[in-house]
Amino acid sequence: MIMRYSYAIVLCLALLTAGGAEAASIAVYIGAPGSQVSPIAGSTTETFNAVVSGNTSSLIATAVGNYISGGEFRVQSADQYGGANGSKYMVFGVQSGSGAPVTLTLPGLQSYFGFWWSAGDSNNGLTFYKGDTLLARFSTADVVSTLPKNSTVQAVDGSIYATNNYYGNPNSGRNTGEPYSYMLFFGQGVQFDKIVLDNSGVTNSGFESDNHSIYAGSVTVPGSSVFVRQVTSPVLDSIPEPQTALLAGAGLALLAGIAARRQARG
Numbered sequence: 001m002i003m004r005y006s007y008a009i010v011l012c013l014a015l016l017t018a019g020g021a022e023a024a025s026i027a028v029y030i031g032a033p034g035s036q037v038s039p040i041a042g043s044t045t046e047t048f049n050a051v052v053s054g055n056t057s058s059l060i061a062t063a064v065g066n067y068i069s070g071g072e073f074r075v076q077s078a079d080q081y082g083g084a085n086g087s088k089y090m091v092f093g094v095q096s097g098s099g100a101p102v103t104l105t106l107p108g109l110q111s112y113f114g115f116w117w118s119a120g121d122s123n124n125g126l127t128f129y130k131g132d133t134l135l136a137r138f139s140t141a142d143v144v145s146t147l148p149k150n151s152t153v154q155a156v157d158g159s160i161y162a163t164n165n166y167y168g169n170p171n172s173g174r175n176t177g178e179p180y181s182y183m184l185f186f187g188q189g190v191q192f193d194k195i196v197l198d199n200s201g202v203t204n205s206g207f208e209s210d211n212h213s214i215y216a217g218s219v220t221v222p223g224s225s226v227f228v229r230q231v232t233s234p235v236l237d238s239i240p241e242p243q244t245a246l247l248a249g250a251g252l253a254l255l256a257g258i259a260a261r262r263q264a265r266g
Helices: 002-021 141-146 242-265
Strands: 025-030 044-046 054-056 060-062 065-069 073-076 089-093 102-110 112-118 125-130 133-139 152-154 160-162 181-188 192-198 206-215 226-231
Touching: 025 133, 025 141, 102 112, 102 206, 125 181, 133 141, 133 226, 141 226, 192 206
Parallel strands: none
Antiparallel strands: 025 181, 025 226, 044 206, 054 073, 060 065, 065 102, 073 089, 089 206, 102 192, 112 181, 112 206, 125 133, 125 192, 152 160
């Protein structure tokens, strides 16, 4: 009995230790050049086509959740800076005259968020929350550094893309000085229910985006996607990988069961 009890202690401690090594994270990818829609089957997408054009400071209820800003954001017709496949798009910053962030409250916990990032610049950022807990912030400066001109990037399936093909609006060929790409965020061992979009508080540039997409179930990274980075934080580091957490819980249950049996036998 002593040997079984000791083994349970060792097993439980090992599993808890392993849980710290497999922390949660948010994996960031971009789609192939020219992609403007979510590649995740079954995902829900907001195109902004049914939203009234113009500036607003009011809450906007959409298919993917509720948008609200402390300042103003704008929905406008397609131009050289945005509008996936020629549709309306959402923007704030220089176009809306406000550098205040826009908060998107999602309809429950989600595993995936994607959007078409157009006329991109390094001022744009996204902060992910679970309830009131800030999980991590991602800066699109990482995408800009992933796509230097006159270079190449490799997709998950081995495909090689010329980085120059990301520059310029794929619908018109205009604005060749800025990158355009579909961005994909995958929660790994964590889900999120709120995203704050920001433009670093400035109004000399804009955060242009379209085709916001969410999915709550488990997802597989499309082979055509290019890895950007794994976003971590102290909060995410404290969240064990789910399978390891379940095993650790099983170890604790085993330990408790053995202790209960010993006590019952006196």
